[in-house]
Amino acid sequence: MRPARRAQLALALEVAATPTPGAVDRRHDHADLRFDHLLAGAVGAADGLDAAADGEAVGPAFERAVAGMAAAQSAGNTQFGALLLLVPLVRAAGDGDLTPRTAGAVVEATTVADAVAFARAFDHVDVALGEPPPDLADLDMRAPTDAIAAIEARGIALADLMERWAAVDGIAREWASRFERTFAAADRLLERSGPLPDRAASTFLELLAEAPDPHIARRHGSEAARHATDRARAVLDGDADVGELSAAFAADGINPGTTADLLGGGLFVALERGVRV
């Protein structure tokens, strides 16, 4: 299977893993986002993933993946973050060997044009973004046209942009850290045994227990994100029930979106390394 197909499969397996408390999964829908929207988003992103594997620049390939994802279903943003994580990884895998070093090299090679294409991707779909930190006010992606003007005026490459956003965004942090948590997630998936979706569900809980989810922090504040992490830890420690956690997150609208994206990236790396469905 080629890298772009593996990335598609990783997106499908991420949503098939259950339970992943708070996320849409095989057994859980949200009111405005269903399982089938995510399956369609994964198929719709295929052209952009193919382009990345075939050597297209990361920014335009990402924009194409997002446009395809958005056109394929009616729920809006299904996998923006997961694609932002996957596109450089797919590009590295397409170039040859996928390692933190080669993925890091893809990031370092990004240009101002990549940053502009990244900003344009926000025109294709509504992405839930909070207020940017004061020092990033002119790079507010909620106003892509202004952000593009600032990117061009200041000559900001996509890698620089991610570096600046790493403090507040978990996917940007992966770009800036050579995909540290993504590769660690893949190691866990590879070390475990049993059906891959079960391994993925366990890995999801561990990722959530390990660090507060930036997507939760953006929507509900950092206290809520820390609380979610503590609750995931309690499930892992055997002090709480995962079904109750799923129900509580659903009731409070808590969605560990970045954790789900990291799992999707980890599944892709694990598939590249030979894990079997």
Add this chain to the structure above:
Amino acid sequence: MRPARRAQLALALEVAATPTPGAVDRRHDHADLRFDHLLAGAVGAADGLDAAADGEAVGPAFERAVAGMAAAQSAGNTQFGALLLLVPLVRAAGDGDLTPRTAGAVVEATTVADAVAFARAFDHVDVALGEPPPDLADLDMRAPTDAIAAIEARGIALADLMERWAAVDGIAREWASRFERTFAAADRLLERSGPLPDRAASTFLELLAEAPDPHIARRHGSEAARHATDRARAVLDGDADVGELSAAFAADGINPGTTADLLGGGLFVALERGVRV
């Protein structure tokens, strides 16, 4: 979205539809076949579906789809029948307009080489086949090498082969009937409203209630197939519960495999005609 992607999405949506009594679906696995195997099979088949859309001959494109499906997961045959149904439809859609007439023309244009490639597909995966009828004994696909020799000696095109098998195989019957039930399933999917997986689950029950499933007949006899049809009818009439039917089919190992394949084909046609996820 291009036809080959829509076919992939149709395969994913078919398995996402629930309840589809007796079939693997979003809420049901079999002991030896899980939901994730089917998702992986759908992604693995993509190269063959692409080839069909790009105009490759139907037999070789089908063989390629089956080989990719088999290589992508460890459960063996996941979607052989569905791909046999989809490949000529994808080819017709790739050529231009998908209608019973254009799909029929794709069938009529098949050659002896297509029949040979079809027989070779049985080398990639174990397909549950019963004893062939006496007049088809030398075309027994459980012994592909002998069948290929007979196909070549007798000059049998793939369309002829399907015509001969139509009495005992539901997908062959679709080939021979210009995909009559497949297009009818698409009409139902288009007429209904609500989430597409829910429409698909209703359509599955109607297809099963409408005619005995040949896959059940092959495995359990025609009496069991008729009984399954009667039970599906009782659910539609409000005289039985669909959850109980799912449990009963699971207990008896009753799997309406052809009905699931027809639903996959119907979903593809409906997506081609503009139904939205």
